[in-house]
Amino acid sequence: MHAHQLLTIDLPQEFDFAVNLAYMQRNAKECMYAIDNETITRALEIGGERLLIRVSAHENRQLLVHFLSGGPVDGVESYIRDWFDLGTDLAPFYEMAKTDPLLRSTVEAHYGLRNIGLPDLFEALCWGILGQQINLGYAYTLKRQFVEKFGEAVEHEGVPYWIFPSYKKIAELSSEDMGDIKMTVKKSEYITGVARLMASGELSKEGLLALGSLGAIEKELIRIRGIGPWTANYVLLRCLRYPDAFPVDDVGLINAIKFQLGLDRKPTKAEILELAVPWEDWKAYATFYLWRLLY
Template identity: 60%
Template sequence: MSSQSVKWKEVENGLVIFNPHEFSFSENLKYLSRSANECLYEISGQTIRRAISIRNEKLLLQISAVADQSLSVQFLESHNPIPYQMKAEIAAYIHDWFDLGTSLAPFYEMAKTDPLLHRPSEQFFGLRILGIPDLFEALAWGILGQQINLTYAYTLKRRLVEKYGDYLEYGGSKYWLFPEAETIAGLTPEDLSDLKMTVKKCEYLIDVARLIANGELSKEDLLNEGDVKAAEKKLTRIRGIGPWTAHYVLMRCLRFPSAFPIDDVGLHNAIKGILGSERKPAKAEILNYSAAWKNWEAYATFYLWRVLY
């Protein structure tokens, strides 16, 4: 998987980010629109509005595409001039969110002849692994989603965000930011009881928040492990983080290309559906199929998940 630096330029009251060739804004919007209960951004037509925090300053962004070749980012409700370095950090955030630094040409070349991937790779061409750049948000989302359906996971996320997150108000709407690790670190499981999730999940969430707030766990530390297995091991030492959650975070936050949540139920259902099988695939069968996906396991998984909705 090749990585490219952020290519962008300043424009009046915003910036433009240049996209790689294999990019479809509409395909990525379809993925981002998969839940009507999403609370961290708003999609209207071909436009995304999202609040982000850069250097403790909250900004509301409006993102649209120019013929898939670039993303146009406007700053809404910004009264102060935004310095160049802050714009560079905003560009880097969006670049990471849409995984624009990855050339997908080798993935599509491999997928052409793959029995499971050839149709999804054509059908969803230009789809990127939509990331979760913030480590605490990624781990929290992984914990919230454990052993429940996606619909209820979104409900739990909204409750958490609206109780402990910050927001910007614009045009009569609230644009929420995910709670800071420092905020959740100061809570007890009893504080989270009205969110209606298990006591164990409350404990896991607070534990992870404290590790991050105390500087014992960071994105940089995990990336410095340099190897997906070493990073997985570091994560699974944390109470409440099993292999599935670890690989989910390695895939969507840390961008390890070989992250592979092999035990994921959705992955199994997608393979079963594509093959027209009446039973879920055995682990040995999945390993056999995935032998051709070396260093593209994360993208293979993401495209197979996409088949399900």
């Protein structure tokens, strides 16, 4: 397979590439891909093979995937479909949102936005752990430090494109090895702990999905040191794609609801659960769209 081959992926009707790019560019410190001229350039490792892809869209009808290095290996298309959540039919969500006081305006403003995922379980868990109790901007700084220290890069025209560090590599580190990264010792212990569970085979995406229910997966994740209900639901939402995943204690969600309702205080958990009753089967998307109000 030679470079510059093209893979085309048909898009669902409720998809707007520009809206998704705007979401993906919300933080300038993002280090897992680069966006320029309405194209995304990203390095991936799939089935042990390193690729560099450039993704653009044709009239919101197709994604065009150009291979700058490596070729269309098995698994690339399913990774991209998962990344952009192309398998979800958003029509029923939009139908419900039309009459929902919290969702109506944000859905109109960001129509065609997908829950841009983190298909790699280790990356999703690390991002969840890194983001605990700090603001988003600082979380991006930590991620960049972590990726540039322990990840591998594919170079193209003098620019490095990073692949997220592999759990196999991180499993062999001690928390002292992460001393240069400005995160707490606890967080580095959590991350190496997760990496070891994955390296031993005790923890895997397939294994979690095989548990078959949101409750069972949440319970299994919460058993892991450093993962509470928020991180578990974050991973269920961004990686395992459970439509009813709901990080009800999320600061961003709480602030978005406060903002939408014009409250002078934070809504209580009971109030949020009450507001979320109509979102059955769509809590993950409702959360994702409400987050979009703030960032």
